[in-house]
Amino acid sequence: MPGQKRRYNVRFPPSRIKKIMQKDAEVGRIAMAVPVIISRALEMFLKSLLTKICLLTQSKNSGVVSVAHMKQCIESEKLFHFLRDLVEQSLSAGQKDARGLSLWPLYRTKMHEMQVQKPSEVVEKAPRRNLCSLDNDSSSSESELYICL
Amino acid sequence: MAERPEDLNLPNAVITRIIKEALPDGVNVSKEARRAISQAASVFVLYATSCANNFAMKAKRKTLNAGDVLSAMEEMEFERFLEPLREALEVYKKGQKGKKEVSEQKRKDKEKKTDSENDKSREEEDEEEERMDEEPEAENEAEEEDVEN
DSSP states (O other): OTTOSTTTTSOOOHHHHHHHHTTSTTOOEEOTHHHHHHHHHHHHHHHHHHHHHHHHHHHTTOSEEOHHHHHHHHHHOGGGGGGHHHHHHHHHHOOOSGGGGGGHHHHHHHHHHOSOOOHHHHHHHHHHHHHHHHOGGGHHHHTTTSOOO | OOOOHHHHSOOHHHHHHHHHHHSOTTOEEOHHHHHHHHHHHHHHHHHHHHHHHHHHHHTTOSEEOHHHHHHHHHHTTOGGGHHHHHHHHHHHHHHHHHHHHHHHHHHHHHHHHHHHHHHHOSTTHHHHHHHHHHHHHHHHHHHHHHHHO
16 A cells, blocks of 8 residues: 555564464454554554663663663653563573563453552462473463463 | 464564664664563553453453554553554555455456456346346345455
């Protein structure tokens, strides 16, 4: 479509977005327009995040954005607080795969309970989650509480 | 369903393009930070999904729609995304309408061609009259099919 050339490469594939969305067991059907809107929102979000992080990077006279810069930025901005657990996990575990997403169930719990999880609870759940992903047999019992990723 | 790590991540090419557009020349991103950004993108999708789904469930709907996503953005305090997202939604809707009109036009053109070919053969004339009577109904059915798609 003409007029969208600039955004040609920054649109995320709707099918991939839908796959991610449907990892959430509570999600049913998704209207066709939704992944399109999410893609746009995601683009704006990432640009916003990167811009903020970049300011920090430059203020430290560095030419390279590091995870430490990311962490600091996420910590300092309330808007990005939902990413806090992700960087914690990413920094401490140094995991390469999507294991950061194993903390996702905690977000759902937070949304429902409308309160912050205690740190001790977070630590308790995370190791169990890692074990679960290694041991496929227990996945069915865990799925009541967690999304098996 | 087999669990594949790449299902939970968004395409690197798009992430890279967004990073390039967001950062000034000369600023680079470490490998770990790039990975973290990709994961942050997925977490954003999941967080937005969960939030949007809450609105859908409140309204007792099983299908997540664009309005739910907009409500979610407000809840997540990304109000400044709302206007661009509404515009994106309009563009999408118009695009869908345009596609429908194009495919209907193609159908009409096809039928006209078929009619002119049938004129050449006398034997098929009787059948052709039957087909012409059915045309209006066939068009209506095609419309419904498109909507369901």
